[in-house]
Amino acid sequence: MTLSLRSQLSDHVRTLRRYAMTLVRNRDDAEDLVQETLVRAIGGARTYRPEANLRSWLFGILHNVHVSDRRRDQVRTRAAASIEPLVRSDIAPNQPDQVELARTMEAFARLPEDQRRALILVAVDGMSYQEAAGILSIPLGTLMSRLARGREALRADVRGEGGRGDDGRPAPLRVVK
CATH class of the missing domain: 1.10.10.10 (Winged helix-like DNA-binding domain superfamily/Winged helix DNA-binding domain)
Incomplete structure (x- = not known):
C-alpha cells in the first residue's frame, strides 16, 4: 500500500462514519463497520486503480460490508431498537x-x-x-x-x-x- 493511498484513506473516515451511522444506527456498530471497511480497503489496496474515485471505492466497500453483515446478523432489527434512545428524550x-x-x-x-x-x-x-x-x-x-x-x-x-x-x-x- 502506498503512503499516498494511506493518507488519502484518513481523509474519508469522517464521511464513512456518517454513512455507517445512517446504515446501522448504532455508534459502536458504525465504528465496527468503518473499521472493517478500512481493513478491507487496505487488504485490497492492490485492486484499487489510482485513476478511480477513492471515495466511491470506499463507500462501495462499506456498503457491501454492511449488506453482508445485515444478511448474517439481521442488523436491521438491532439497529431499529438501538436508535430509539437517540431519537426520543x-x-x-x-x-x-x-x-x-x-x-x-x-x-x-x-x-x-x-x-x-x-x-x-x-x-x-x-x-x-x-x-x-x-x-x-x-x-x-x-x-x-x-x-x-x-x-x-x-x-x-x-x-x-x-x-x-x-x-x-x-x-x-x-x-x-
Missing part, C-alpha cells in the same frame, strides 16, 4: 429548532431503508446522483425516484400537511443545523 427541547430537528430525525428514522440510504448519500454527504447510484448498485432513475419519495415523505411527516405548503405546492425541506 425525556427532556423536552426548549427551542423550536430542536423540536423541528427531533421531528425530522424521527421522520427520517421512519423512512424505508432504501430511501434513507439515498438521502444520506446525496443530501448529507453531497454525492452526485451518479456516484450514489453506483455505490448502491441501482439505476440512476431508481435513485432519483427514491430521493423524490423520501423527500416527499419527510415533508409530509415533518409538516403534518401531507407534504403541501399553503399554495398547494410541495413544501420545501428546511435544513436545521
